[in-house]
Amino acid sequence: xxxxxxxxAMVARSGAALRGVAEVPGDKSISHRALILGALSVGExxxxxLLEGQDVLDTARAMRAFGAEVVRxxxxxxxxxGVGVGGFAEPADVIDCGNSGTGVRLIMGCMATSPITATxxxxxxxxxxxxxxxxxxxxxxxxxxxxxxxxRLPMTLVGAADPVPVRYTTPVPSAQVKSAVLLAGLNxxxxxxxxxxxxxxxxxxxxLRGFGAQLExxxxxxxxxxxxRGQPELRAQSVAVPRDxxxxxFPVCAALIVPKSDILVPGVSQNxxxxxxFTTLVEMGxxxxxxxxxxxxxxxxxxxxxxxxxxxxxxxxxxxxASMIDEYPVLAVVAACAEGRTVMRGVRELRVKESDRIDAMxxxxxxxxxxxxxxxxxxxxxGLGAGGVPGGATCATHIDHRIAMSxxxxxxxxxxxxxxxxxxxxxxxxxxxxxxxxxxxxDIARVQP
Numbered sequence: 169x170x171x172x173x174x175x176x177a178m179v180a181r182s183g184a185a186l187r188g189v190a191e192v193p194g195d196k197s198i199s200h201r202a203l204i205l206g207a208l209s210v211g212e213x214x215x216x217x218l219l220e221g222q223d224v225l226d227t228a229r230a231m232r233a234f235g236a237e238v239v240r241x242x243x244x245x246x247x248x249x250g251v252g253v254g255g256f257a258e259p260a261d262v263i264d265c266g267n268s269g270t271g272v273r274l275i276m277g278c279m280a281t282s283p284i285t286a287t288x289x290x291x292x293x294x295x296x297x298x299x300x301x302x303x304x305x306x307x308x309x310x311x312x313x314x315x316x317x318x319x320r321l322p323m324t325l326v327g328a329a330d331p332v333p334v335r336y337t338t339p340v341p342s343a344q345v346k347s348a349v350l351l352a353g354l355n356x357x358x359x360x361x362x363x364x365x366x367x368x369x370x371x372x373x374x375x376l377r378g379f380g381a382q383l384e385x386x387x388x389x390x391x392x393x394x395x396x397r398g399q400p401e402l403r404a405q406s407v408a409v410p411r412d413x414x415x416x417x418f419p420v421c422a423a424l425i426v427p428k429s430d431i432l433v434p435g436v437s438q439n440x441x442x443x444x445x446f447t448t449l450v451e452m453g454x455x456x457x458x459x460x461x462x463x464x465x466x467x468x469x470x471x472x473x474x475x476x477x478x479x480x481x482x483x484x485x486x487x488x489x490a491s492m493i494d495e496y497p498v499l500a501v502v503a504a505c506a507e508g509r510t511v512m513r514g515v516r517e518l519r520v521k522e523s524d525r526i527d528a529m530x531x532x533x534x535x536x537x538x539x540x541x542x543x544x545x546x547x548x549x550x551g552l553g554a555g556g557v558p559g560g561a562t563c564a565t566h567i568d569h570r571i572a573m574s575x576x577x578x579x580x581x582x583x584x585x586x587x588x589x590x591x592x593x594x595x596x597x598x599x600x601x602x603x604x605x606x607x608x609x610x611d612i613a614r615v616q617p
Contacts, residue, residue, distance in 0.1 A: 180579025206248030211404030277348030444492030486514025
């Protein structure tokens with residue numbers, strides 16, 4: 169599937185129980201960062217388990233444009249020969265980041281403190297997303313951004329010739345914003361400080377330390393304070409990418425709502441800044457066991473054994489939002505199949521993802537016969553219990569991979585099939601989704617035009 173080509177309608181139907189082993193792909197967040205930090209290092213970084221979705225491939229192409237040597241050596245195995253901190257060359261052409269908000273924001277950060285200029289664009293979805301949340305702090309370093317009205321792509325970023333370190337408090341919980349500032353701070357003299365009131369995924373901090381950056385973290389009453397010493401020489405590393413919890417969410421949630429299902433999802437990241445969905449599912453009564461906990465590539469992982477469960481609605485603590493922000497769409501699907509009301513508050517960030525995910529899920533669930541309530545920061549789903557969702561609708565995906573996969577998962581448990589208008593964006597994050605779900609016994613098919 170291609171997130172940049174023609175629309176691909178897809179349909180999911182209920183049928184057999186899901187059984188087997190779900191080998192989900194490598195973590196997308198870590199894959200982006202491995203390529204970027206490899207490009208900023210001295211020597212050859214070797215990456216295994218890299219997610220080869222379109223978002224990550226776009227980041228690989230961007231790193232080549234800035235002068236790094238990035239080579240695919242086999243399935244999931246890549247080599248990056250870096251140019252060192254401050255060594256980026258000026259790209260000869262526009263940097264197309266496709267559908268990836270993570271990719272474009274992190275790349276802007278790592279070039280913002282070098283005296284070069286680059287122009288960024290993306291697909292129709294990415295061109296709608298606000299970039300001001302990163303260009304505002306990058307301007308404090310001395311970078312200049314010139315984009316469309318509302319701080320949107322296409323955008324030209326002029327890197328700072330004489331960058332200065334900054335102290336920045338993130339206005340919203342966002343790992344992308346935090347990471348962009350930290351990456352910019354690498355080529356600024358002195359100490360760059362980021363304060364986040366609510367902790368977000370910490371892959372950037374973990375990986376910066378692994379590549380040799382001087383980084384300190386302190387928990388204070390006002391939030392989590394991160395200090396980074398600028399202008400280090402990052403050392404090339406071997407990076408083993410753990411399996412993506414955001415991708416694992418789809419087979420996990422499907423098994424929970426399809427009767428008699430029993431699957432194993434091995435090697436899934438259990439990073440505490442990413443595992444909010446699994447905590448929430450267990451609170452809803454999910455039969456999930458976390459087997460063989462261990463560490464791989466500096467990240468905690470475990471094998472997940474998941475069985476069909478009769479679930480109950482709960483109120484999800486708002487403070488948990490940052491650790492599961494990408495998983496709320498599929499949680500809304502699970503909530504529709506639970507008994508009672510599930511309340512998701514503190515989810516305003518969903519409105520500025522690849523689509524307005526609160527609106528997309530609300531409209532799609534309503535079309536499938538599920539009652540929902542929403543406001544700017546809240547989504548409430550009134551569950552119909554196991555097997556209770558009528559289905560029978562065509563749901564709009566709004567060029568959003570997670571919306572597409574979420575409604576296909578719901579179709580596996582609804583009374584009538586559920587169709588999505590475009591499954592092509594799934595390739596941006598989970599290109600093996602169709603084959604993996606089919607291997608478990610799911611009835612998901614493309615609709616012939």
